Every structure is written in C-alpha cells, then in structure tokens.
Amino acid sequence: MRTGVDVEVREVGLRDGLQSVSTFFPSAEKIAWIRAEAACGMPEIEVCSFVPPKLIPQFTDAVEIVAAALEIPNLSVSALTPNLKGALRAFETGVHKLNYVTSVSESHNQSNVRRSTDESVEDFRRIVEARDQHAQAANTRLGVGLSTAWGCSIEGAVDPDATMRLAGRFAEAGADELAICDTVGYANPTEVKALLSRVVKEYGDGVDIAAHFHDTRGLGLANVYASLEAEVFRYDATLGGLGGCPYAPNATGNIVMDDLIFLLEGAGLRTGVDLDKLIAVREIISRNLPNEALHGMYALAGAPKGFQSTSQVA
Amino acid sequence: MRTGVDVEVREVGLRDGLQSVSTFFPSAEKIAWIRAEAACGMPEIEVCSFVPPKLIPQFTDAVEIVAAALEIPNLSVSALTPNLKGALRAFETGVHKLNYVTSVSESHNQSNVRRSTDESVEDFRRIVEARDQHAQAANTRLGVGLSTAWGCSIEGAVDPDATMRLAGRFAEAGADELAICDTVGYANPTEVKALLSRVVKEYGDGVDIAAHFHDTRGLGLANVYASLEAEVFRYDATLGGLGGCPYAPNATGNIVMDDLIFLLEGAGLRTGVDLDKLIAVREIISRNLPNEALHGMYALAGAPKGFQSTSQVA
Numbered sequence: 001m002r003t004g005v006d007v008e009v010r011e012v013g014l015r016d017g018l019q020s021v022s023t024f025f026p027s028a029e030k031i032a033w034i035r036a037e038a039a040c041g042m043p044e045i046e047v048c049s050f051v052p053p054k055l056i057p058q059f060t061d062a063v064e065i066v067a068a069a070l071e072i073p074n075l076s077v078s079a080l081t082p083n084l085k086g087a088l089r090a091f092e093t094g095v096h097k098l099n100y101v102t103s104v105s106e107s108h109n110q111s112n113v114r115r116s117t118d119e120s121v122e123d124f125r126r127i128v129e130a131r132d133q134h135a136q137a138a139n140t141r142l143g144v145g146l147s148t149a150w151g152c153s154i155e156g157a158v159d160p161d162a163t164m165r166l167a168g169r170f171a172e173a174g175a176d177e178l179a180i181c182d183t184v185g186y187a188n189p190t191e192v193k194a195l196l197s198r199v200v201k202e203y204g205d206g207v208d209i210a211a212h213f214h215d216t217r218g219l220g221l222a223n224v225y226a227s228l229e230a231e232v233f234r235y236d237a238t239l240g241g242l243g244g245c246p247y248a249p250n251a252t253g254n255i256v257m258d259d260l261i262f263l264l265e266g267a268g269l270r271t272g273v274d275l276d277k278l279i280a281v282r283e284i285i286s287r288n289l290p291n292e293a294l295h296g297m298y299a300l301a302g303a304p305k306g307f308q309s310t311s312q313v314a
Numbered sequence: 315m316r317t318g319v320d321v322e323v324r325e326v327g328l329r330d331g332l333q334s335v336s337t338f339f340p341s342a343e344k345i346a347w348i349r350a351e352a353a354c355g356m357p358e359i360e361v362c363s364f365v366p367p368k369l370i371p372q373f374t375d376a377v378e379i380v381a382a383a384l385e386i387p388n389l390s391v392s393a394l395t396p397n398l399k400g401a402l403r404a405f406e407t408g409v410h411k412l413n414y415v416t417s418v419s420e421s422h423n424q425s426n427v428r429r430s431t432d433e434s435v436e437d438f439r440r441i442v443e444a445r446d447q448h449a450q451a452a453n454t455r456l457g458v459g460l461s462t463a464w465g466c467s468i469e470g471a472v473d474p475d476a477t478m479r480l481a482g483r484f485a486e487a488g489a490d491e492l493a494i495c496d497t498v499g500y501a502n503p504t505e506v507k508a509l510l511s512r513v514v515k516e517y518g519d520g521v522d523i524a525a526h527f528h529d530t531r532g533l534g535l536a537n538v539y540a541s542l543e544a545e546v547f548r549y550d551a552t553l554g555g556l557g558g559c560p561y562a563p564n565a566t567g568n569i570v571m572d573d574l575i576f577l578l579e580g581a582g583l584r585t586g587v588d589l590d591k592l593i594a595v596r597e598i599i600s601r602n603l604p605n606e607a608l609h610g611m612y613a614l615a616g617a618p619k620g621f622q623s624t625s626q627v628a
Contacts, residue, residue: 151618151619153618155619156618156619156620156621157620184618185611185615186618186621188581189539190582191580191581216615217573217611217612217618218570218576218577218610219573219577219580221535222538222539225539226539253611259531262531262532267502267504267505296532297530298531298532301530304470304498304499304531305465305467305469306470
C-alpha cells in the first residue's frame with residue numbers, strides 16, 4: 001500500500017462499470033478519465049478487461065489503454081482477465097497487476113467463464129507459470145476475485161466454507177491478492193464480517209485481502225464498514241456507482257467511490273484521494289454516457305459543514 | 315419490545331417524512347397508510363406531530379389520526395411534540411408514546427424550537443410533570459430525540475461529550491427513551507459506534523436507546539450496522555425513504571425502511587415485519603405524493619434468490 005495511505009481504494013469503473021455498457025467509450029476519453037482520477041490521488045485503477053474483443057467490444061482497445069495508463073506516475077495499473085489467453089495478452093503490456101476471476105458458485109462460474117471452479121484453479125496455475133516465465137511480466141502481481149462469495153443469482157445461498165476452500169486453493173496456487181466479491185448484491189454486513197474475519201485470519205499474512213461490493217440492495221457501504229471491522233483495507237468501487245455484471249440480472253451498481261471515500265475519510269482513514277476534486281471527474285462519465293444514471297449521495301449533498309478530508313491534492 | 319422481535323423498527327414517515335411535504339396528505343389516506351403498515355407487522359408508527367397547525371398545516375388532523383391509529387390492535391402509536399403546549403394536546407388523545415425533540419447544537423435548537431437546550435430540558439421536566447398528573451396519559455411513555463448528535467448544518471462538528479451530558483440530563487429528568495439522531499446526515503459509522511457504545515453503557519440500563527439516521531450522504535445503513543455493534547436495537551426509518559428536516563438544508567431522506575428491514579432480517583434479526591407485504595404499501599405514498607421521489611434498492615432489485623425473511627405475516 002502506498003505510504004501515507006490507510007485504506008486502498010481502487011477504481012474499477014473502466015472495467016466493471018463499462019463491461020455492461022454497450023456504448024463504446026472512446027479510447028481518448030477513457031485515458032482522460034484515468035488521468036483525471038490519478039490526478040486526484042487514486043492509487044490504483046483497473047483500466048480494462050482482456051476478454052475477447054468479439055465478446056465485449058468495449059475492451060477492443062485494452063492494449064492501448066494499459067500503455068497510456070502505465071505512463072502516469074504513481075498509479076498502479078491493473079486489468080482483468082477471465083483466462084490464460086487474456087493473461088498472455090496482458091503480460092505483453094507489462095501491466096502492474098492482473099486480476100483473474102472465478103465464481104465460488106459452480107453455476108455462476110459456468111455461466112460467466114464456461115468452466116468448473118476446478119478448471120479455473122488449474123487455469124490460474126498456468127497463468128502463474130506463464131507470468132513467472134514472461135520477461136515483461138516479472139513484476140506483474142496476480143489478484144484473484146472470488147465472485148458470488150455471499151450468494152448467487154442462480155444457486156441462491158453460497159456456503160462460506162466453499163469460499164474459504166477456494167480461497168485456500170488460490171492462495172496455495174500463488175495469488176498475491178484475494179478479492180472477496182458480492183457480485184450480485186446479496187451480502188449482509190453480519191455475514192461479511194464473519195467471512196472476511198476468517199479469510200483475513202487464515203490467509204491475510206501472506207496474501208493481500210480485498211473486498212468488492214455491489215449496492216444492488218442498498219447494503220454496499222454497510223458491508224464496507226463490516227469489512228473494516230474484519231480488518232480489510234482494500235476496496236473496489238466505481239466513480240458514480242457505474243457498473244453491474246452482464247451475467248447477473250439486476251446486479252447494477254458497484255458501490256459508489258465518492259461515498260466510499262466519504263465514509264473512510266470521515267472515519268479518519270486516509271485514502272490519498274481528494275474527494276472534492278474527484279467529484280468533478282464524474283463529468284467525464286456523464287458527457288460520454290449521458291443515458292447512464294450516476295449514483296452517489298455525497299455528490300448531491302456536498303460536504304458536511306466543517307468536514308475536512310485528510311487527503312487533499314494540491 | 316414486542317415478544318419474538320429482536321430489533322424494533324419504527325415508521326416515522328407520517329411525521330418526519332410528511333413534515334417537509336407541502337402537499338396535504340388526506341387524513342383518510344394517512345389512516346390507510348398506518349393500517350396497511352400495521353398489517354405488515356410494523357410494531358410502532360409515529361403518526362403525526364403536535365406542532366401548531368399554523369406552522370405545519372400537514373398536521374392539522376393530528377388528534378383525528380392518533381384516534382384512528384389507537385384503534386389498531388398490537389400497534390404502538392407515537393407522536394412528536396416540540397413543546398409542553400403540544401404535549402398537553404397529545405396527552406388528551408391517550409397516545410402510547412410522545413417524542414420530544416432537542417438539538418444538541420444550541421444554534422440548531424434555536425432554529426428548530428426557538429429556545430436554548432437548557433430551556434428545552436426545563437420544558438421537558440414540565441412535560442413529565444404534566445404527564446404524571448394527566449388522567450389519560452398515565453401510560454404514555456416519553457421519548458426524547460437528541461438531534462444533530464453527530465454534527466449540525468449551522469455549527470459543524472458536535473462534541474460527543476455534549477451529547478452525553480444532554481442525554482444524562484434527559485435521563486435524569488425522566489425520559490423513557492433516548493433516540494440519538496443524525497438529523498442532517500453527517501454521521502460516520504466509526505463515530506456512531508463510539509458514541510452509541512457510550513450511551514448504551516451509561517444509560518442503557520434504565521432507558522431505551524434508539525437511533526435515527528438520515529441517508530443524506532449515503533451512510534445511513536452503514537450507521538445502522540455500526541449501531542447494532544453498539545447494541546442498539548431500536549431504529550427509526552421511513553417507507554421509501556420519505557423525509558427530511560425543514561430547518562436543515564439538503565437533509566432529505568430518512569433511511570429507507572424497506573432496506574433497513576432487509577439488512578436486519580438478512581442478519582437473522584427478527585423485526586416482525588413482512589418485507590414483501592411492506593413493499594406493496596409504498597403505493598399508498600406514491601399515489602398521494604406523485605412528485606416525491608421514493609427511494610429504496612430492495613424495492614427495485616427484489617429479494618435475493620432463496621432469501622427467507624424470518625418475519626412473515628399471514
């Protein structure tokens with residue numbers, strides 16, 4: 001984690017947000033968004049997905065976007081891959097972190113990446129090997145997102161023990177980070193605190209633990225607070241709450257980055273992000289996606305009187 | 315608290331919601347709303363305010379509304395009063411609980427009820443005496459709402475010690491319940507847990523402790539979860555998030571009752587309220603206030619697959 005930062009927030013709007021948006025977001029505007037958010041102090045941005053461009057044309061420009069993002073100083077650049085093939089394309093770019101995804105629920109994994117969770121673990125082992133042998137990827141860290149950890153829109157309830165077992169297999173296979181994900185907005189703060197406490201206790205010494213919430217049923221920020229209680233200090237979010245999952249019906253809305261930062265800074269936890277500067281960046285999204293609703297209560301209500309964020313960028 | 319209920323939720327939309335709405339909500343429709351919500355298992359409803367009708371014409375029918383609500387079995391009927399004069403009107407009705415309000419912030423108290431907090435405490439002592447001497451009010455419990463406990467739109471930050479001192483004075487003066495209120499949506503879950511833990515420890519043995527949040531900056535339900543951690547089990551909310559405070563600019567939006575119940579029931583805490591029946595009651599608000607935006611994510615997204623509320627009403 002960057003020096004002087006207590007909690008690492010990561011913008012995933014360019015990936016999790018845009019993957020469900022059919023309008024192509026022009027490459028130059030993606031780069032403008034990334035630069036503007038980096039200038040607010042955002043420590044990490046997931047800038048694209050290395051899915052097959054035929055499947056999601058939004059990410060046709062993945063290589064170009066990563067290259068532009070890597071030129072920005074003090075920004076950790078990450079990208080997503082669903083498989084080895086995407087990983088090999090990503091490694092060529094020298095991206096700082098590559099995030100791989102597997103659903104804890106077998107049905108969701110089949111629907112999302114068309115293979116069993118066993119096959120997903122095997123694929124990840126091959127990605128680790130490929131990274132270790134790849135000249136440009138020597139410093140590329142590997143994250144794993146465990147989707148549907150608190151419930152699945154196909155199977156319903158998901159056993160926390162299943163998440164723990166899968167987390168263990170990925171940790172053993174060489175994941176540098178495990179992101180526990182409420183892909184469809186089912187999680188409850190009580191369950192979040194319980195599961196994340198176990199994950200942190202079991203795997204937190206060797207692996208970075210992160211959390212990823214959707215606000216589908218309004219509990220996203222309550223789940224963040226529950227995660228803080230479990231000593232998780234890495235959170236995905238999207239500016240203005242852009243986002244969803246194309247395979248999870250109604251799962252619209254990552255948690256809102258702006259409100260997340262208000263929560264964290266209000267608790268005295270330094271994010272390194274200048275919240276009032278960040279609010280102005282929303283305009284880049286709205287001018288390119290005028291038909292997408294942007295969310296976020298802080299942007300509407302403004303700062304409380306006398307509120308001082310600890311993180312301000314000159 | 316009602317038998318079989320772990321957490322008491324209280325609908326305050328007919329008071330905190332309607333006080334900022336200039337359109338008169340017809341009395342028969344108010345009564346329909348109260349009956350419909352009571353039929354979902356709602357244990358307590360704050361049905362009106364005994365403010366001078368000239369000040370807020372919405373509450374001209376206060377006496378009639380209380381009388382109708384008192385006929386509903388198994389419903390605790392409460393109302394608000396800003397002063398002794400309103401209390402005397404309320405006592406005539408035999409209302410079950412009367413809620414008095416004082417702001418911790420002197421400026422907000424002056425703006426809201428035009429007196430100092432010292433004078434508010436003195437006024438409350440007179441209300442307790444009046445209750446004790448009033449034939450119809452022998453069983454009327456007295457609640458006190460401490461507004462702006464986590465910040466004030468006029469003064470900014472509010473000292474937690476000031477809230478503790480004022481809570482102590484009202485406990486000593488005979489309050490049966492203390493509701494700690496984030497009137498303007500400034501509270502942060504870390505501060506909420508800290509302050510409410512102190513309140514519960516200091517006054518929780520003799521007095522019921524409740525919490526009242528607005529979702530102005532998106533942290534309302536995170537603040538509820540923080541309050542549960544502080545062992546507070548009584549929450550105000552409004553169906554569809556109707557509400558605000560006429561004296562607190564931008565403080566629109568009590569926390570959404572529907573999402574609150576989803577949080578609680580998902581955590582295995584019984585509210586006694588049938589959530590899916592409750593969602594249908596939103597229609598009574600929208601047909602009477604077509605220009606008021608209703609909030610709530612659960613109402614949009616529906617129940618998670620396999621989700622079973624513990625509270626269902628036949």
